Amino acid sequence: MNHAYAVTAVTAVVLATVLIGALGLRISRTTSDFYVASRTVRPGLNAAAISGEYLSAASFLGIAGLALLQGPDVLWYPVGYTAGYLVLLVLVAAPLRRSGAYTLSDFAEARLESPQVRRLASLFVVGIGWLYLLPQLQGAGLTLEILTGAPGWAGGVIVAVVVTGIVAAGGMRSITFVQAFQYWLKLTALLVPALFLVAAWTADDAPRVTFDAPAVFREHAVVKVADTVRIDIEAPLALTATGRIDGTAYEEAAVTLTPGPHHVEGGTELAFPPGTPVPAHTNPGAGPPDWSQPPAEGRGSQRLYATYGLILATFLGTMGLPHVAVRFYTSPHGRAARRTTLVVLGLIGAFYLLPPVYGALGRIYAPELALTGAADAAVLVLPDRMIGGLTGDLLGALLAGGAFAAFLSTASGLAMSVAGVLTQDVLPSRGVRHFRLATLLATAVPLSLGIATSKVPVADAVALAFAVSASSFCPLLVLGIWWRRLTPPGAMAGLVLGGGSALTAVMATRADLPPDGWPRTLLAWPAVWSVPLGFLAMVLVSLATPRHIPGGTPALLARLHLPEEFAGGPGPVPGHPRPGAGR
Template sequence: AAGGMRSITFVQAFQYWLKLTALLVPGLFLVLAWQSDGAPSHAFDEPATFREQRVVRVDDTVDLRITAPLAVTVNGTVDGREHDGTEVRLPAGTHRIDGGTRLTFAGGSEVPAAGRGADDALSPSRAESREERPLYATYGLILATFLGTMGLPHVVVRYYTSPHGVAARRTTVAVLGLIGAFYLLPPVYGALGRLYAPELALTGDADAAVLLLPGRMLGGVGGDLLGALVAGGAFAAFLSTASGLTMAVAGVITQDVLPSRGVRHFRLGTVLAMAVPLMASILVGGLPVADAVGLAFAVSASSFCPLLVLGIWWRRLTPPGAAAGMLAGGGSAFLAVAATMAGYPGQGVWYALLAWPALWSVPVGFLTMILVSLATPGRVPAGTPAVLARFHLPEELRTEVSK
């Protein structure tokens, strides 16, 4: 807030390396521990099992799907029956486990598949839709994250600190490589979590694997230190994204909303940029982080992506077309997000379409933008060909043409 946009750029650059270190160093130690454990790579081809006796507390009602009879010690309610530390042999099929029940699994037991119970208004239906239509859910999330990134404010404003186009393009390529290296790590943690912390799939806390694995695989002070490093990297990620977004939104509020553009009004814009998301987070605090990120990217992909792509590459784009496309694509994705957060319609095909809207909302944004622009050809801004030429000509040639 004190140093401005350039300061935030350096802050995010520093925090990237902090986050990479926080995941890479523990990841290397965990892989070495896995190698010293015999590197049972064949375990990835087999059903997940508990390596040792494990007590699992189920906080929310779940349905466990068991493929073979399973003996488990139960403290709580299973299929409507109360048990007080007694061993129960569950036949193959689906069994309802009430919230607050503790299950003790013996070492070597297969980890049952879990689906949320009907009492949960949001995540159960979302989980069921993902399981019923995994291909649609996967491609919906991929499209949203791929296309939504270009519309994120804290990403777009980074180009304000590039001195010229060559530097901006080099930075883009370099950052894509750095991000690609960073995203090699989550599959490593996911694979190790499946082996050493499989009960997280039952409790719905799979994202806690990165914090639990150091203690599970290494233990002692070393595990605690690596876990602390991972936690520090997580907080660096939170602060990096939050600071960049705060600066970007505060700049927009100061430039386009508030009557003056002084430092005092920028500080007021910063307060507003933090207050509104804070209130929204109170309303949707139960939404899983991964789902919330996917939904936000879907809105960005459906609104800013068509605008940026057509605005840079299509000279017939008009202001009415741009506005209509952003409203149609982004608005439909936003309504889908709102319906998903409200738990509507609950399940089935319609819920899957609303839970991962990018596959249809992005085409809606592009199509609306194109059709409205073609219907308003007289609204193409004057000088559009010259502006697009400046976009695409090399810097050296553009300088000569200007002279």
Template structure:
């Protein structure tokens, strides 16, 4: 990916985030403004904001990477994520809003009339918020590393700094506008490149892939490793190596990797010819096995695959109502009816977004199978524009995708920071005797 275009795309998103957030700053004046936007956010705007913060790094990058690596079974993730809002619609949205609470622990105490429950809920909110923050910061680090070569911690630091300023300055008023804007940015960042990727795929006239076989390199491909790898080769493959393989140093010379396992040293570059099968790490996973990628619950997956699938659906379906940065947004609606309308609109917005994600996973299987080798499958969405289109067009589309990824980190981290900050200020610090 062209670094100049990528940095420009990410910088534009950061600048737009600051400018849009400033709109909320101008009208945020009271405590109610800061925590719940004075409970005056209309359903449509709130639905955009909910969708903006819910579509995190896991949705923008992770699901496509899972489909690339593990296959069709991974589509249960977006299905469960979206269907979880049915639970919110039926049981959670309206009661949350009618409670008049500011935070989840406040709501829990009002419903169960227990201070102990409030304390437990406070610990859970802070814990869930922190655990949910980690993949966002990792995704930010991955994106900035691909764009600039910066160390992995740098992207997380940038996101944390921007979000801290936005939240501290304008609170819920600011992040409502920011998250609504970022939903449409993320949808555009996926939709526009997807159109061009499909056109390029059709123009490529590549032979129809055998989805139930191991992936192959469609074109000559160079793969660089920055750490040691142990690869599993199922049929001999001819490569050119600069580095070390099985302790043998080579300087661009040819080598045949025979069937079995091979140790690749750090800093090694492997050049594969078109049609070569992709050698996979020892932990390549069930989706990389023959007959394991395109068929749900296929042979070779873990035992009791059907029960595992039901468990995944149940966890994602019910887990949505336990995400503090999602449920806190229903406090911003004018009333319970508006909260339900918000949820209905969110279902449509998330459905439109998740229709695009599997496409990137499928195309990644075709044109970026080297990510299976290096383990950077989360980068599939970011690298595909350059792989299929190339040139200035690929750079521009790559910059758009990178901007969308940056928006995903910023919007979700904003919501998490706001929800956790509210619990700390309203529930944790008062119990410690700290005034705020």
């Protein structure tokens, strides 16, 4: 790959982002413009902006990487990400807009009239936002490292600096234009190369492998394993090794691995002859790709359980993502919020048709990425592998620009939502000046964590954030909107038990604490048990504390469910600047 083209493309995307953000700054004249774009964003523009910030590094790089690694199992990711907006449309979109809530913390306080619930909700907003920001910054580092050989932290620093500047300078008005532009850029960046790659594949004599067939090295390949992995061999495998396998050191030695599991230490180089099947890279607690089979003893049932955990997390977690919730406050009214969600379903559905194509082609043309720990790079390396020359360089540059647009757009929305909560609930003032300081904090913390911690596949990392969101804010929003008997003690119990247990499980998994087998699977995919736990805790504790039902519940529920012309429209919520106030 010609690095000059890729660097030029990334630079162009960054400059375009800054220029469009500056346009938003010029027309952002009031506090209401800064925080909520004066509630005037129409469905088409808002849907493109929501799609732009929602289609993150997990969508652009991660789904293709996981498809390369695991085959059709991971197609539940795009299905879940898209279906999450259907649940949001049916249950939450219009009532949340009518509530007048700028953040999920605002909704919690307005619905339950409790500062304590608000503070607890704020902790979860910040935690989920940082958990979601981390893979965006790490993905940017991976992209820049592949394109230029720069240190892994450099891409994250660039994204953090650009996002902090745009959000701090122009607020919601700026990032609305930026994210809408970046959606169409990302769609173009995936679609155009995909057409060329599929054409090259059909003209090639490459095997028409399917996802359930093993990937094969078509040429002699030397693979350097980044981290210690366990590989499963189905038939005797002859290769040349430099490093340590099963505790034995080799130096350019011919080795024949027997069927069964083998441990390959990080830094080991493996040379595979042409036609060799790519060894299965087994993650702890994961089983073979048989998620569709009935539950059974052993690892197959663990795989099925993990699939259900993924489905629940993605279906129910979307509504609680802080950068998604804040977007609905920019709609003029509840009907516009519903129309916005319908358009979003179409936009993200069209986008998600493309990443699996890259994953399928990656299994043919870049199978070694399954062992190197760089499966997320499949999208970026395919043009050079399959086409090459100037055309391959230009297509690779387009994909690089699209990848950076993914990092920038999602990070902008997350920084905006986290900074809004920090401004209202942590810093001493709620003015624009302190919002800008909060923006710096919102990006600096995950950037520091990303530099200090090891990388995890971006789609997996985002799924963890979805699990925490589904276990905490999904029960709060659904019961808060549709159940009049919800009480502050019940809401707090559900947030702590549901969201807290999911967050603890996520952190334990990231720290590699649980042992292999069912303990790791249960903690790695907590939504199956943590979402029901959150709902159950809220309902039972609320029923036990009926005297704590807020006095304003009937009036607020009427406002949530009646059209604005009957309910009077949403007013400013506690802690949020009154629309139209001067900066």
